[in-house]
Amino acid sequence: MPTTEEFWPGLAAVMLNGLALLLALGFRRNRAVMVLVVMTCAALALAGVAAGAGGERGLDAMRMFAPWLLLAIAAMPERRLLARRNLAVIGLLATATWLTLAAPAHVWPELRDAFPFGWLPMDRGLVAAGIVLLAAAVCLARWVVRRTVMEFAMGLVLIVVGIAQLPVMRADGASSLFCLAAMVALVAILHASYRMAFVDGLAGLPNRRALDETLARLSGDYAVAMVDVDHFKTFNDRHGHAAGDRALKAVAEQLRATRGATAFRYGGEEFCLLFTGARSRSARQACEELRKRIAAMRIRVRAAPRGNGRKAGARPGAGEVKVTVSIGLAERDTRARGSDEALKAADKALYKAKGAGRNCVRLG
Numbered sequence: 076m077p078t079t080e081e082f083w084p085g086l087a088a089v090m091l092n093g094l095a096l097l098l099a100l101g102f103r104r105n106r107a108v109m110v111l112v113v114m115t116c117a118a119l120a121l122a123g124v125a126a127g128a129g130g131e132r133g134l135d136a137m138r139m140f141a142p143w144l145l146l147a148i149a150a151m152p153e154r155r156l157l158a159r160r161n162l163a164v165i166g167l168l169a170t171a172t173w174l175t176l177a178a179p180a181h182v183w184p185e186l187r188d189a190f191p192f193g194w195l196p197m198d199r200g201l202v203a204a205g206i207v208l209l210a211a212a213v214c215l216a217r218w219v220v221r222r223t224v225m226e227f228a229m230g231l232v233l234i235v236v237g238i239a240q241l242p243v244m245r246a247d248g249a250s251s252l253f254c255l256a257a258m259v260a261l262v263a264i265l266h267a268s269y270r271m272a273f274v275d276g277l278a279g280l281p282n283r284r285a286l287d288e289t290l291a292r293l294s295g296d297y298a299v300a301m302v303d304v305d306h307f308k309t310f311n312d313r314h315g316h317a318a319g320d321r322a323l324k325a326v327a328e329q330l331r332a333t334r335g336a337t338a339f340r341y342g343g344e345e346f347c348l349l350f351t352g353a354r355s356r357s358a359r360q361a362c363e364e365l366r367k368r369i370a371a372m373r374i375r376v377r378a379a380p381r382g383n384g385r386k387a388g389a390r391p392g393a394g395e396v397k398v399t400v401s402i403g404l405a406e407r408d409t410r411a412r413g414s415d416e417a418l419k420a421a422d423k424a425l426y427k428a429k430g431a432g433r434n435c436v437r438l439g
């Protein structure tokens with residue numbers, strides 16, 4: 076039976092990993108789900124519940140099976156949960172769990188020595204740590220390319236799990252590290268889910284839901300500006316959707332750099348700037364400067380092969396093109412109108428700007 080010192084960290088590790096697993100399932104973070112399934116099983120094995128033989132067999136089982144499974148999951152692309160590769164990993168995990176539970180006492184040492192690479196001159200724990208740290212490196216390398224919170228967090232989680240495999244670790248120390256890894260996973264899943272709900276993936280700006288929440292809490296002076304990219308449908312048709320996306324990102328970058336304002340992506344090619352407090356008085360000037368900065372930008376476009384659903388000859392070659400924006404600004408009057416009316420006034424002003432020939436700022 077596990078000792079008291081092994082029991083509590085063991086139980087906490089199972090509960091925390093199980094909780095993180097449920098959360099990852101709820102938010103459909105499928106690779107995190109797979110990692111956490113393995114970690115929960117490893118935590119169970121560590122707790123000695125599965126082995127019924129103290130933490131010893133659990134510690135062995137964790138070092139034998141978990142590293143390979145974690146490396147396989149780290150290297151897999153994000154897929155739907157019941158994709159064939161995920162099912163294969165779950166099948167392997169089920170086999171590992173069955174072996175851990177069912178292998179007779181005299182078979183276990185032979186199994187352990189053969190797995191994983193029991194014949195290597197290094198300690199088994201060292202090999203296991205090396206494999207998990209390699210899995211962590213795979214996630215961190217992906218993070219360098221993709222910059223997603225979950226990839227970074229999975230890298231961190233796997234580093235902690237890798238340390239838990241080291242030969243110096245006893246079952247209670249390893250369980251404590253599994254608790255830490257589960258907490259990192261929990262924070263990351265919550266953070267990633269918050270970003271999914273409130274941050275626009277393309278522009279990297281807070282989205283319309285975030286704007287609504289901000290406006291609902293607003294008091295005092297403010298000004299709101301609606302910013303719309305001019306002739307953007309034509310831009311897309313001429314240079315392609317990918318170039319359109321790059322243009323939107325570049326515009327978003329300029330909005331983010333607007334002093335004294337918070338930028339939001341309102342939807343499509345429409346953005347919103349919110350000036351609060353004393354900054355609302357200089358909103359018009361800030362909008363004018365923003366308009367000029369965007370008009371001065373150059374967006375790189377590539378020549379694309381003909382066809383692609385576009386009219387032949389409609390698409391020019393590679394080079395640099397510009398975009399302009401029209402801006403409608405409603406300066407605050409909290410007594411006369413609430414945030415809904417202010418948004419409507421900014422929208423009306425935007426139509427005026429479009430009607431006035433675009434690439435200009437109008438007040439509502």
Ligand SMILES: Nc1nc2c(ncn2[C@@H]2O[C@H](COP(=O)(O)OP(=O)(O)OP(=O)(O)O)[C@@H](O)[C@H]2O)c(=O)[nH]1
Binds near residue numbers: 305315317319323344
């Ligand atoms: N590339 C890209 N295009 C988008 C995105 N969201 C919306 N659009 C496109 O933006 C275009 C908006 O077109 P319209 O609403 O007709 O407006 P417009 O062509 O900009 O004309 P004006 O606003 O009157 O100057 C549509 O063709 C949408 O497909 C996006 O995320 N990426």
